Amino acid sequence: MSEATILHADLDSFYASVEQRDNPALRDRPVIVGAGVVLAASYEAKAYGVRTPMGGGEARRLCPDAVVVSPRMSAYSAASEAVFAIFEDTTPVVEGLSIDEAFLDVGGLRRVSGPPVDVADRLRRRVREEVGLPITVGVARTKFLAKVASGVAKPDGLLVVPPDDELGFLHPLPVQRLWGVGPKTAAKLHARGISTVGEVARLAQPTLVSLLGRASGRHLHALAHNYDPRPVQVGRRRRSIGSQHAMGWRPKTYDDIDASLVAIVDRVTRRMRAAGRVGRTVTLRMRFNDSSRATRSHTMPRSTAQTEAILRAARSLLRSVRPLIDAQGLTLVGLSVANLDNHDAVQLTLPFDNHTDALDAALDDLRDRFGSKALTRATLLGRDSGLQVPMLPD
């Protein structure tokens, strides 16, 4: 049997931990990041039941003593970069999942760095000493088990799943620990008296499929039997590029929402062009006042990274959901472009629109040289451009 060499490293309550690190008065106290919507909560706040994303009012009711701080995205970006530098220094095989989470494969490093458990231990110590943040690491033979292990070991822990007792580790866990089991799936399983992974494993695949549908049924069947052959992939290509803007509960006009969308499209298309990618499917994401969510998408006839073409598609999606927005109020708008292709064969467009491609290139160049705020649209002047959530490179 092969050795457990895959690490899942996950920073604990990332934004809140950065705040506690930078302000000693916040240490050991419940901290909530984000006033409108909870973006992160420290473990002290989580003990009171505060979760993300949750409304600020509800969070303060649950935990009246919590200190609420505004997010400082640039500090989080800097912290993330420092942590990823330690990951890269640990092993060349790093697959970033988000700004605070990555898989690392440390197989083959035994002679230089020692056994995986020592590598993981050293990694945690370095992140604590050099960046000042707590990080949990799960170590296992597969990505799936490593992620489950880090979830079990949180906060600030280290857990190794021994290759000869993987099912012994997995089967007593509650079903919610399985990847892809959210509250809805968990409720369906609980209704059948199934609460542990071991109980899922005892069901035949057709039974699970009839209970949960084809895709989820097969997925859970595979996971419960600990089948996950995916290797750690370096620099995995994104399947979509997107951005979003949490707007809080204050009332807003359709024009406010449209302006947020314009700002998002500017950001997303600039990132696409910088990464040399074009996409066909534009998806609009919305979260309403009652926390329910909806998405709408449109597939364009050809791939593009043009600001104007993607804005046109995005606006037509927004118009189509206007009655829903008017009725329910919007707290978040997001946009992603998927169906991505490399930019190596691009159908050019007839230059009707004042040389759209040339305009995009000129704006990108100015923003690269003088910063993303150097130039903005008249419609966005005096508006909150929204939080720029830090991201992995495209």
Add this chain to the structure above:
Amino acid sequence: MKFRAERDALLEAITTAGRAAATRGTALPALTGVRLEVVGDELHLAGTDLDVTIQVQMPIASGDAGVCVIPARLATDIVRGLDPGSVSFEVDDNEARIAAGPTHYAVRVLPPEEFLRLPQPTGDAVTLAATDFADALRQVVPAASRDEARPILTGVLMAAEAGGLRLVATDSYRLAVRDLPGTSVLQEGQTVLVPSRALSELNRVLAGADQVTLRLASDEASFEVGTTRLTTRLIEGDFPNYRQLIPQSYPNRLIVGREPFLNAVRRVKLLAKDATPVRLTLRSEGLELVAVTQDVGQAREELEAKYEGGEMVVAFNPEFLIDGVEAIAGDEVQLETLDALKPATVRSTENPNYLYLLMPVRVS
């Protein structure tokens, strides 16, 4: 209401009117139906989705006046399946009874009061030769966009131009222009934008007809072919300024046989998968077409052609290229270009009435 009619005539009428009926979820369920009205010894049928309306009249053997609306798809399928001969149709108690020989159907009808008020033709009538107009539509309509996010480009521009009628359509990747000289429908300088979907339907109606009568009002256009009338809402807005895009002269000109060129593009296209283009190498010795799809393979074909200009490589989406070349009348195609990143034109060497402007694919 009730009537008796021949199955073949009823099938043709109900199929034609039913094509304009709304196909899916609409606020007014009646719009998924066909409206039937007995007027004297005629049956008047209509289908509409609010944008396009098709009305058809046909003679009946006998009938009692009245109106009903029946689901379009179902009614078309029912009539198609009946044995040829006489069909009886009678509405009673919210059910339409359709019978022919030994076959009987009872179908729940839709509320006729929800059906739209039917458009009445307004505007001056102009009559055109149906075959010329149908040819022009076949050449232009495929270039219109089907992307509803940009409604203007889903229309076909009809403009009065130099004493004739000009049709223009573009999806922003290619643009088709067709002139019908001597056909004056609009006043000089007047333009209207007609949904391409309506014109595709019109083209089916035009098959086999001699004449089409066109009427233009401020917000709708109607086309009458025999006893069939298609009315469409017009699209509001300004069509892009396309004239500035058509270069007056080109340094590079290729002349190639239409059939051999089409066959070559079709053959090479088999290896242009996943949106990869077909590359054309233009040189004085002739034309070479190449398609390469990674992990699949490649295709190459050489073709005799006359070429004036500098040797160059230009890549096109093969579907777009085929659309343009197919639309050309005549045996020879003339392909002109400035460079590999500028619009190229495709036209006939003999007939100046059609022009196809096509943007290349940029390859790295």
